[in-house]
Amino acid sequence: MLAVTADQLVQRYTMQPHPEGGYYKETYRCMQTIPQQVLSRRFAGERNISTAIYFLLEQGNFSAFHKIKSDECWHFYAGGPMNIYVIHINGNLETIKLGSDISHAQTFQHVVPSGCWFASEPATGSDFSFVGCTVAPGFDFDDFELAKAADLIKVYPQHKDLINRLCRQ
Ligand code: GUN
Numbered sequence: 001m002l003a004v005t006a007d008q009l010v011q012r013y014t015m016q017p018h019p020e021g022g023y024y025k026e027t028y029r030c031m032q033t034i035p036q037q038v039l040s041r042r043f044a045g046e047r048n049i050s051t052a053i054y055f056l057l058e059q060g061n062f063s064a065f066h067k068i069k070s071d072e073c074w075h076f077y078a079g080g081p082m083n084i085y086v087i088h089i090n091g092n093l094e095t096i097k098l099g100s101d102i103s104h105a106q107t108f109q110h111v112v113p114s115g116c117w118f119a120s121e122p123a124t125g126s127d128f129s130f131v132g133c134t135v136a137p138g139f140d141f142d143d144f145e146l147a148k149a150a151d152l153i154k155v156y157p158q159h160k161d162l163i164n165r166l167c168r169q
Pocket of ligand 1: 018024026051052053072133134135139
């Protein structure tokens with residue numbers, strides 16, 4: 001059996017371009033909502049309890065530095081490994097290799113904490129990475145912020161090169 005291609009996955013799941021880069025398709029949005037009064041004050045309204053997407057990045061493309069207000073659990077599905085770069089609030093940079101080769105420090109799942117700036121790209125040699133992202137409370141574009149490189153560098157100058165490479169604005 002031939003391996004699946006990025007184009008096949010994009011077509012099969014009618015994936016759409018994502019503002020951070022790559023393609024996505026929402027696969028789950030819990031019908032139950034959490035009222036705003038019950039949520040942390042950082043949320044500006046009610047939210048679905050949880051959501052999930054497929055996400056696909058091709059080699060040469062990247063998911064630009066952004067942050068969201070929920071923890072985001074990433075899952076590896078197909079293609080080659082993906083590097084996820086997380087800048088923690090204290091400035092520590094964590095690089096996670098999401099993939100299936102557990103003997104080479106890759107992992108099938110990783111949770112990015114809410115409020116951290118993070119970006120991702122297919123690892124060297126990966127044609128594409130096909131992954132999933134689950135968030136709770138559910139994803140809302142009101143909770144999503146793309147980084148401006150100059151602003152992020154002011155806060156984390158030690159990561160200037162990475163930030164300049166993985167931002168679009
Ligand atoms: N739905 C639309 N965009 C996103 C995203 O970046 N992450 C998650 N988890 N869901 C989304």
